[in-house]
Amino acid sequence: MLTCKTYLNSRPFCFAGGIPISEDLRKLRQLHAFVLKTRALPLFLPTHQLVSSSHNLGYLCFVLNHLENQDLCLHLCNAIVRSLSSNSFNDNGTPLRAVVLFREMLRNGFCPDNYTVPYVLKACAQSQALREGVQVQAYAVKTGLVYSNVYVKNTLMRLYAVCGSVSSARNVFDESSQRDLVSWTTLIQCYVKMGFPREAVLTFFAMCDAKLKADEMTAVIVLSACSKLGDLKLGRKIHDYIFDNGVTFDVFVGNALVDMYLKCGDDDSARKIFDEMPVRNVVSWNSLISGLAHQGEFKDALDMFRKMQSVSVEPDDFTLVGVLNSCANLGLLELGKWVHAYIDRNRVEADGFIGNALVDMYAKCGSIDQAFSVFQSMKRRDVYSYTAIIVGFAMHGEAKRALDIFAEMPQMGIKPDEVTFIGVLTACSHAGLVVEGKKYFEDISYVYNLRPQTEHYGCMVDLLGRAGQIEEAQELIGNMPMEPDAYVWGALLGACRIHGHVELGEDVMKKLLKVEPERDGAYVLMSNIYSSANKWRDAVKLRKEMKEKNMKKTPGCSLIELDGIVYEFRKGGKSHPRSNEIYKLLEQITSHIKNCQNFAH
DNA sequence: CCCAAACCGA
Numbered sequence: 303m304l305t306c307k308t309y310l311n312s313r314p315f316c317f318a319g320g321i322p323i324s325e326d327l328r329k330l331r332q333l334h335a336f337v338l339k340t341r342a343l344p345l346f347l348p349t350h351q352l353v354s355s356s357h358n359l360g361y362l363c364f365v366l367n368h369l370e371n372q373d374l375c376l377h378l379c380n381a382i383v384r385s386l387s388s389n390s391f392n393d394n395g396t397p398l399r400a401v402v403l404f405r406e407m408l409r410n411g412f413c414p415d416n417y418t419v420p421y422v423l424k425a426c427a428q429s430q431a432l433r434e435g436v437q438v439q440a441y442a443v444k445t446g447l448v449y450s451n452v453y454v455k456n457t458l459m460r461l462y463a464v465c466g467s468v469s470s471a472r473n474v475f476d477e478s479s480q481r482d483l484v485s486w487t488t489l490i491q492c493y494v495k496m497g498f499p500r501e502a503v504l505t506f507f508a509m510c511d512a513k514l515k516a517d518e519m520t521a522v523i524v525l526s527a528c529s530k531l532g533d534l535k536l537g538r539k540i541h542d543y544i545f546d547n548g549v550t551f552d553v554f555v556g557n558a559l560v561d562m563y564l565k566c567g568d569d570d571s572a573r574k575i576f577d578e579m580p581v582r583n584v585v586s587w588n589s590l591i592s593g594l595a596h597q598g599e600f601k602d603a604l605d606m607f608r609k610m611q612s613v614s615v616e617p618d619d620f621t622l623v624g625v626l627n628s629c630a631n632l633g634l635l636e637l638g639k640w641v642h643a644y645i646d647r648n649r650v651e652a653d654g655f656i657g658n659a660l661v662d663m664y665a666k667c668g669s670i671d672q673a674f675s676v677f678q679s680m681k682r683r684d685v686y687s688y689t690a691i692i693v694g695f696a697m698h699g700e701a702k703r704a705l706d707i708f709a710e711m712p713q714m715g716i717k718p719d720e721v722t723f724i725g726v727l728t729a730c731s732h733a734g735l736v737v738e739g740k741k742y743f744e745d746i747s748y749v750y751n752l753r754p755q756t757e758h759y760g761c762m763v764d765l766l767g768r769a770g771q772i773e774e775a776q777e778l779i780g781n782m783p784m785e786p787d788a789y790v791w792g793a794l795l796g797a798c799r800i801h802g803h804v805e806l807g808e809d810v811m812k813k814l815l816k817v818e819p820e821r822d823g824a825y826v827l828m829s830n831i832y833s834s835a836n837k838w839r840d841a842v843k844l845r846k847e848m849k850e851k852n853m854k855k856t857p858g859c860s861l862i863e864l865d866g867i868v869y870e871f872r873k874g875g876k877s878h879p880r881s882n883e884i885y886k887l888l889e890q891i892t893s894h895i896k897n898c899q900n901f902a903h
Numbered sequence: 904c905c906c907a908a909a910c911c912g913a
Binding site for chain 1: 904905906907908909910911912913
């Protein structure tokens, strides 16, 4: 005789996957027998136990259908659907089992209700199962749930949001006037995720017009839209809104504010918020570190990383990517290696973001072989991995290796993006591969269906210009579908310098000054052209003009790390204690190089 | 039912 004791004695927390099917089935049979006999469930049967039987959802449904109390039946199914869709229980395709149960419910004559549907939809959203979700939607439309229950509506919007369909989410939103804060927030979120921050902010304002007040979640999402727009004025406005409307300043809001201020270029406000946060978590530190790195303030980013360690906050992937990025841009190979060792100690393999950041770091720090070995050891490589190593080889003058790696991409099923082609074209440019470069440039549009950007034209002008094909470079500029920018003109002016075209140079300088009047690059290049043509008077005149205009100097700057100390050298700077000796040596090297050049000619 | 942050560039 089966008693409830039998059930209570079995392990209460055996989840599916942990137990063999046979035992699962045996338990269901026991349950089946019990239900058939009593038309009731054993007392105190925990839901977990039912969930653990979820390998046989059809059978489970069938069993439950024999219960006398049909309300209880539905209630149990809902509990199971709910736990199948919950976060704590969603490895290896568990969420989709919620859909299976939903189907079994219909097959067994249950009527899924306003508790079932949102959770099934949530499960679909988790697995990005749009096809299944749409079928559930059909049910929700047929039963009218979509119109009568705002939870159903919101989870449906959420499904479309994660599947990337703004218009469908918007349709659901528009369909009935029953909307709450979550509906608005989900729509705003959808816009941000799909790369329409402007629409997100407009929707937020529409929400305000509809007399709804944002909560912390809405605030966080709208702030992230401001970050993406880099619109400081707007960001401040949202900050004021948060303050005026009593939105709780929790750690999420704080983090979002730090992120927003940094992405909008207001470091001081970001630091102020950070300092005043009553509670901080690793994300707070990450926002600060990656935000500073994003602004190009790599040294500050690393200072914050040290501070973070001094208060014993464990770095996560996001932190390490920010740190590696800073190392890459400062050339800090030693710290980069330390991070690499840290990763090896704390995880199995360096893939994804971390692996890509490592490849980039080693490449930028001059260890191209290390970069390549990390690249090769990665189990999964994406377009970022490939681009990082291609750009790395290109920077190191190894055009052939760069192009060989590029040729591998199609076989691996990875489509190059715009940045990849920057790497490919610079590789060609440095190696003087004009014919190949032209071919790759054509391929951008005709093979890969991408649109060449101003940057790609810049590379091509550089490539043609260096090779002395100035007319062709000019022709290319003439055919550009967009306005040439400073890089394009700069590349052409650089070519004029290399090949000594004074008159054309003067022309190009004017064009360059038009698009970039505030920088000194055009003057510097042009005065070099004059000097090499022995037109000293023109050169001096230009230098004088430059001084009068008081323009922004592009600081020539390099960093070198020695025994863990970073030395920063600026053009003309004398900050180093032994700068006299350094300049003397530099002069010797320069004259040595000049001698070699003369010898070569 | 809705919460933030990261990797490739001339």
